[in-house]
Amino acid sequence: MSDAIQLLVGTRKGAWIYRSDAARQSWRAQGPIFLGQIINHFVADPRDPNTLLMAAATGHLGPTILRSTDGGETWVEAKRPPAFPKTEDGNGRSVDHSFWVEPGHASERGVWWVGTSPPGLFRSADGGDTWDSVEGLNEHPQVLDWFPPEAGTPDGAIVAGIAIDPRDARHMYLATCSAGVLETTDQGETWRPLNQNVEANFLPDPYPEFGQDAHHIALAPTDPDRIWQQNHCGIYRLDRPGERWERIGAAMPSDVGDIGFTVVPHVRDRDTAWVWPMDGTEVWPRVSPGGRPAAYRTRDGGGSWERQDRGFPTEQGWFTVKRQAFCGDRRDPQGLYLGTTGGEIWMSGDEGETWRQIASHLPEIYSVSAAPR
Amino acid sequence: MTIAVLIPSQLTAYTDGVTRVEAAGATVGGVLDDLDRRFPGLKFRVVDEQDRVRKHMRMFIGRAETRNVAAPMRDGDELLIFGALSGG
Numbered sequence: 457m458s459d460a461i462q463l464l465v466g467t468r469k470g471a472w473i474y475r476s477d478a479a480r481q482s483w484r485a486q487g488p489i490f491l492g493q494i495i496n497h498f499v500a501d502p503r504d505p506n507t508l509l510m511a512a513a514t515g516h517l518g519p520t521i522l523r524s525t526d527g528g529e530t531w532v533e534a535k536r537p538p539a540f541p542k543t544e545d546g547n548g549r550s551v552d553h554s555f556w557v558e559p560g561h562a563s564e565r566g567v568w569w570v571g572t573s574p575p576g577l578f579r580s581a582d583g584g585d586t587w588d589s590v591e592g593l594n595e596h597p598q599v600l601d602w603f604p605p606e607a608g609t610p611d612g613a614i615v616a617g618i619a620i621d622p623r624d625a626r627h628m629y630l631a632t633c634s635a636g637v638l639e640t641t642d643q644g645e646t647w648r649p650l651n652q653n654v655e656a657n658f659l660p661d662p663y664p665e666f667g668q669d670a671h672h673i674a675l676a677p678t679d680p681d682r683i684w685q686q687n688h689c690g691i692y693r694l695d696r697p698g699e700r701w702e703r704i705g706a707a708m709p710s711d712v713g714d715i716g717f718t719v720v721p722h723v724r725d726r727d728t729a730w731v732w733p734m735d736g737t738e739v740w741p742r743v744s745p746g747g748r749p750a751a752y753r754t755r756d757g758g759g760s761w762e763r764q765d766r767g768f769p770t771e772q773g774w775f776t777v778k779r780q781a782f783c784g785d786r787r788d789p790q791g792l793y794l795g796t797t798g799g800e801i802w803m804s805g806d807e808g809e810t811w812r813q814i815a816s817h818l819p820e821i822y823s824v825s826a827a828p829r
Numbered sequence: 830m831t832i833a834v835l836i837p838s839q840l841t842a843y844t845d846g847v848t849r850v851e852a853a854g855a856t857v858g859g860v861l862d863d864l865d866r867r868f869p870g871l872k873f874r875v876v877d878e879q880d881r882v883r884k885h886m887r888m889f890i891g892r893a894e895t896r897n898v899a900a901p902m903r904d905g906d907e908l909l910i911f912g913a914l915s916g917g
Binding site for chain 1: 881
């Protein structure tokens with residue numbers, strides 16, 4: 457393994473892999489891979505970097521999981537993709553698409569998790585070849601309260617993210633679009649909402665036990681008790697064992713706001729994280745506010761934010777960045793990478809001080825994840 | 830029992846590019862199961878886990894459309910699978 461980076465890129469029309477040199481200066485594309493398939497998430501296995509998984513669907517065919525064990529040279533389809541149990545009356549749920557793919561805990565080689573639309577959680581113990589429904593969530597007595605069929609995003613209700621405590625394989629969090637954050641301490645057998653002080657301004661009770669729309673959550677790598685959340689209603693931080701989230705987005709400039717899809721914690725500094733604000737006013741254009749794209753960085757746990765826009769268009773830049781499409785590497789200084797709804801990939805080699813475009817003209821980007829080569 | 834099956838372009842990645850194959854089965858679901866044995870993964874992309882034909886997929890026994898995987902097939906029938914290519 458070298459200092460070079462590979463970016464796994466999932467788009468609305470297929471997947472690509474971009475590989476850098478050691479300096480992260482030049483990039484070479486491999487792809488398209490599975491041209492025409494909708495790739496919602498494309499990730500490498502940190503326990504075995506040659507293993508790659510992607511969640512694939514098309515507009516009309518059913519969803520599946522595609523796997524490579526040779527770094528993306530060859531691919532096989534999951535023998536049994538995520539699917540809800542068959543019901544006797546045939547009216548049960550069916551997976552429309554897998555949305556989030558998460559490698560299991562470091563101690564559990566071969567274990568993977570997938571979050572789906574409609575909301576469901578699935579586990580594989582064989583490297584992603586066969587998938588089982590996680591009954592503790594999918595058959596939970598409150599499943600219809602947490603995931604009412606009428607709730608959700610324009611692309612359907614989702615499990616929007618999965619985070620696993622690196623100290624304890626049994627401790628996991630889910631981000632969901634209609635129950636907020638859910639927590640388990642027994643690896644999915646039981647769940648409880650974890651949403652205190654998180655707003656849901658689209659419900660009669662704006663601070664309910666559940667019902668929030670958690671767009672994205674991420675644990676600070678050096679302090680997994682610190683959870684960053686980009687919510688439909690702002691940016692939040694929670695320090696466990698605390699239960700009450702703090703709306704750290706309140707410190708964002710008022711003309712930019714604190715709405716967005718994603719948040720990226722610094723790989724080494726628990727107080728640093730980046731967000732990518734989008735326009736969440738009126739009908740929610742979901743574009744860069746004012747047509748001026750920028751990342752925002754906090755270095756004090758969300759007490760203050762600084763704009764980082766050097767290199768991005770200074771006007772008429774209307775793209776945004778989706779949940780899985782903003783990430784960092786593990787280098788020092790940390791590299792940052794984002795894929796836009798306009799099919800561009802941008803990177804920063806200096807922790808957001810400057811940005812440069814490294815790819816353009818791709819389809820709408822859904823997912824960018826960085827892994828060592 | 831031999832059923833002639835028409836494979837739509839979206840699924841020819843499973844059949845090595847072949848658009849017409851022969852399969853066996855007493856029902857539509859049985860034919861799809863037979864196809865899935867030979868072309869693993871194909872069935873789930875046409876029919877969901879509740880045995881519902883996916884929204885934009887259409888199947889015909891001869892000229893008669895069916896969305897019922899229990900529909901019977903007879904020796905010599907033709908099963909036509911089509912996938913909508915609508916959208917952008």
